[in-house]
Amino acid sequence: MINKQDLTAFVEESLQDTGNFLVDVRVTPDNNVTVEIDNPEGVDIDTCASLTRKIEARFNRDEDDYELEVGSAGLTSPFKVRGQYVKNVGNPVEVLTKDGRKIRGVLSQVDGDAENIEFTLLVPKKIKEPGKKKPVMVDEPVALKASECKSVKYSFDFK
Structure with a gap:
């Protein structure tokens, strides 16, 4: 073997x-x-x-x-190594956290080493600004660690 x-x-x-x-x-x-x-x-x-x-x-x-x-590594496969995170900076990703949350956003930053990968997503969120009638979309940064996630993978958007 x-x-x-x-x-x-x-x-x-x-x-x-x-x-x-x-x-x-x-x-x-x-x-x-x-x-x-x-x-x-x-x-x-x-x-x-x-x-x-x-x-x-x-x-x-x-x-x-x-x-x-x-x-x-397949496009739909979960990320396993730091290089895959770095490769996908600027791309939409889908994260399933160990506590069951599903987060979709654009991978904006990758930090840490191969053993301790940390990354930031820009997640679109509606907020109501004072004095405005309609809520506006803003990108809210969400920092995560790979160790907190069940899976992180490229997200397809068929709009």
């Missing part, structure tokens, strides 16, 4: 200086291996194919019979 830590270290080393970053590595008990990568500009098929060849050259299929899938 392929060692997940060895594979993760190898993939991270292979992606250095490419602009790509590792999102996730999964190895199932029956040796189905899935590697997800991402890039601020998106990931193309050639990048996935090249990484697949590197992994197959390093991890011999004769020694470890495995099935390998290398792909990009």
